[in-house]
Amino acid sequence: MRQAARSALPCAVAAVSSGALLSVCFPPADLGWLSWVALVPLLAALQRVQRARDGFFLGSLAGGVFFALLLLFIGQYGMLPWLALAAYQGLYVAVFGTVAVPLLRVKRPVLRVIAVGGLWALVELARGRAGALAFTFGGLGLAQHGFLPLLQAASLIGSYGLSFVVATTNAALAATLVWGARSRAERYGPLIVCAAAVALLVGWGGWELHRRPVPVSGQGFSVVAVQNNEHTVPGVHEADSWQQLSLNATLSKRAASEDTNLVIWSETAVTAVIGPGTAYHEDIGAVARRLGTWLLAGGLDLAPPNRLYNAAYLFGPDGRSWARYYKARLVLYGEYVPLRKQLKFLERYPIRQQDLSAGPGPSVMDIGGVRCGPMICFESIFPEISRETVRRGAEVLLILTSDAWAGDTPEVWQHAYCSVLRAVETRRPVVRCASTGVTCAINAYGEIVAALPAFEQGALTAEVQPGSKVTLYQRLGDAPLGVVWLLLVVAGLWSIRRDPARHRAAGSKKVVPE
Secondary structure (H helix, E strand, O other): HHHHHHHHHHHHHHHHHHHHHOOOOOOOOOHHHHHOOHHHHHHHHHOOOOOHHHHHHHHHHHHHHHHHHHHHHHHHHOHHHHHHHHHHHHHHHHHHHHHHHHHOOOOOOOHHHHHHHHHHHHHHHHHOHHHHHOOOOOOHHHHHHOOOOHHOOOOHHHHHHEEEHHHHHHHHHHHHHHHOOOOHHHHHHHHHHHHHHHHHHHHHHHHHHOOOOOOOOOOOEEEEEEEEOOOOOOOOOOOOHHHHHHHHHHHHHHHHHOOOEEEEEEOOOOEOOOOOHHHHHHHHHHHHHHHOOOOEEEEEOOOOOOOOEEEEEEEOOOOOOOEEEEEEOEEEOOOOOOOOOOHHHHHOOOOOOOOOEEEOOOOOOOOEEEEEEEEHHHHHOHEEEEEEHOOOOOEEEEEEOOHHHHHOOOOOHHHHHHHHHHHHHOOOOEEEEEOOOOOOOEEEOEEEEEEOOOOOEEEEEEEEEOOOOOOOHHHHHHHHHHHHHHHHHHHHHHHHHHHHHHHHHHHOOOOOOO
């Protein structure tokens, strides 16, 4: 028993180390380069065990530590929400560990490495497509937001494809450093293949950056994005809505000029119902008329039969409302509460008193001849939403958001960097207007070309170039690569099934945590 415990301890330490390393790949540390080695300790530990349940245990350790540290900002709402979310997200890493144990017995080194990388990407894809529970924070692809040459590959393979590249490289490093091999070719071959693939992607990305069009001043789409720095959460704790409207109007007037095409107010610019027939609607229209420009404002809307929406209203230079967008992807327990009557203990937390309703889905607004695709807050973390918006004709992506609920925490930057991936995937510029930060303009190559400091009041003036290019990722999405990753995992497991004797022999030498 003591021998087993001593043998299990190094595996547990390795798993925890991977979880800790993964967490510092993202803000506040934001050491994205560590993502290329962060999985190696976990893979080394998984290679030492033989049972799927041991892999589940080690994956749970790594995933639990990773998401507990990454999502510390949830702790401001209590320990239970923080631990529940971290534990749920950690389960995906536990699934990875469970399936990786047999995959690490695959005889062919290259198949073993790419199958492990495919498994990680497949788990990330499942995590981001889990319906109401979907979440993408912590994806290895997101950790590459600052590495522009490699980031360009997102226009080909998306953020999950980038995760596959990074995870496969981790597996190749593990094969070289810690996994046994009978020859130099088996030991170094996968790493050489991965290095060549990464070099090819980086070289192509560098060429894309080199030949990107040079923007001509005065010929783009001029936008003013207002960051009012109001720390309010609609339906939970609200500031005076008229005061907010007046503040946004004042900041807009200071920044807008005759050349301004659009003024944007954030998701919670006015924490009240601003739909037609309300005084707020008339006053916001009057602001647009005085400015002589288009104005996109975030607020609430009430529609029959008593449905409340998180909305963005577009007002024209004539003061009339021309279009509206209702947020379609709502935050579970943030914007609607399932089983509200049954889960009485939720009343102890700052939840909404009335659930929001989901809108019909992505839409496009014609703003002075430029087709713009609005998204609201949480929607920007999902690549399929921006992809569908562009498929409908958007030339510019507009994100209205409020991270005021998170306060002065790393969530503000974790959320903002998702927009960098959305720009590259679709080759569309992104203008992100936040209540407290980060308000920024991102070009189609993922460069943040202008930004306001977080938690400061102001208005960002930026000129972006509308895009029309159709990327490979835009055409194909995640499905083709998802099928490839699934086939890689199946191929790896099938190769073990065909050689059970070798699997048992290899497994008999492993260390089993008890």
